[in-house]
Amino acid sequence: MRAIRWGILGAGVISDDFVTGLKSAPGSEVVACWSRTQARAGELAARHGLRATATLDELLRADVEVVYVATPPQSHKEHALACLAAGKAVLLEKPFAMNAAEAREIASAARSAKRFCMEAMWSRFVPAVRELYLQLKSGRHGEVQSIEASLGFAQSRARDGALLDLGVYPLSFVHGVLGAPRDVSAVGSHDEVSAVLGYASGAQAAVRCSARALLRNDAIVWASGARLEVEQPLFRPESFSTHALAPPAAEAAPAPRGGLRAITQRPELRRWVQRAKGLTAPRVTLPAIGNGYAHEALEVNDCLRGGALESGVLPLDESIAVLETVDRIRGALKS
Ligand SMILES: NC(=O)c1ccc[n+]([C@@H]2O[C@H](COP(=O)([O-])OP(=O)(O)OC[C@H]3O[C@@H](n4cnc5c(N)ncnc54)[C@H](OP(=O)(O)O)[C@@H]3O)[C@@H](O)[C@H]2O)c1
Known part of the structure; x- marks a missing residue:
């Protein structure tokens, strides 16, 4: 297997976590x-045995295939464009x-340069989320009708506002299931936003983010056949549980007048009966590798080895669409 050579642009908290995560990405x-x-940069380099370059140009001239x-x-647009212009692939946090216009510019630069580019929305690559998406796409749970998703922490350092720093996680989760919404409404402020998204199919999504309150930080998906509960933290879930809903025919059937069947049809007991019949699936647990960042890195490595210019898991148009929704939420907050 050809090793993929990485460069790191930025030496903050998350670069340190990502480089640690890469150690679990063969x-x-x-x-x-x-x-x-x-x-x-010197501290990051010393901690992980890297070379700290003196300038960005020097990093971009280094023998690396992809820059995180x-x-x-x-600074994302400026740095992504610089990397692409230097012929490097980009994994962009x-x-x-900042908005959809910038995202379109980055995507268009990547496409013109014929260089790989992907958003580092790590939650989209962890095994539990990929399995959940596969199950929903297979149709085995029926049609998705609504979603609730949130991410928020008390006294979070959301320098760029709760929507950009935290809200993009639940929004990306929802986009991965339902795509771009038809209608967007929202209330909120710099530190807390609640948005409701409406879809042509009739589906709805309620998304919350907060830099001042510890929210549930999970997601619930209601499909016509089941309620799926994704356990917190939404930025790196490792488990979800599936609660099968009673088949409509069984719901509609009048309860027999007597005997055991009459007892098992009583609403308060039906959940236990379904569980006994195997209708309620057990909790699915799929742990992330290491600190969780390896999964997005492995996707980049696979794409680069296979010559793909975009990820099939998180294509550029989807990152653009999430920021279009962010822009529409901002518009709704102003009105
Ligand atoms: N995936 C995740 O789990 C996760 C978690 C947190 C954050 N993030 C994202 O990761 C990104 C960085 O967040 P962070 O928390 O690591 O930030 P941070 O700790 O403030 O680090 C940012 C790094 O970028 C450098 N930098 C800032 N402006 C620069 C510029 N104009 N040119 C070159 N370098 C510059 C900073 O250097 P100085 O020391 O000179 O300022 C610092 O090394 C953000 O997009 C954030 O939303 C992702």
Whole structure:
């Protein structure tokens, strides 16, 4: 297996976590890092045995195939464009950009340069979420009717606002299931936003994010055949449980007048009867590898080895669509 050589742009908290995560992604080699403050890049380099370059140009001239960009969102466009112009593939931290216009610019640069580019929305790559999406796409739970998803922490350092720092996680989760909404409404502020998304199919999604309150940080998907509960934390879930709903015919059937069947049809007992019949699936647990960042890195490695210019799991148009929804939420907050 050809090793994929990585460069790291930015030397903050998350770069450190990502480089640690890469150690659990076989076939990855981290070569060099750069950050605005050289001392910080030096510390990251020393901790992980990398080379800290003196300039961004030096990083971009280094023998690396892909650059992980983890600078603040205001710099994502500038740094992604610089990497692409230097012929490097890019894994760009969430939020992909400040708004949809910037996201489109980055995607268009990647497509013109014929270089791979992907948003580092790590929650989309962990095994539990991929399994949940597969199950929903297979149709075995019926049609998705509504979703609730949230991410929020008390006294979070949401420098760029709760919507950009935290809201993109539940929004990306919802987009992965239902796609782009037809209607968007929202209330909120810099620190807390509640948005309701409406779909042409009649489906709805309620998304909450907060930098001042510890929310449930999970997601619930109601499909016509089941309620699926994704356990917190939504940025890296490892389990979900499936609660099968009673088949409509059984619901509609009048309860027999006597005997055991009459007892088992009583609403308060039906859940236990369904469980006994195997209608309520057990909890699915699929642990993430290491600290969880390896999964997105493995996707990048696979794409680069296979010559793909975008990820099939999280294509660029989906990252753009999430930011279009962010823009519409911002618009709804102003009105
Ligand atoms: N996936 C996740 O779990 C996760 C979690 C948290 C954050 N994030 C995302 O990761 C990104 C970075 O977040 P963070 O918490 O790691 O931030 P951070 O700790 O503030 O680190 C940012 C790094 O970027 C450098 N930097 C800032 N502006 C720069 C510029 N103009 N040119 C070059 N380097 C610059 C900083 O250097 P200085 O020391 O000079 O400022 C620092 O090394 C953000 O997009 C954030 O949303 C992702």
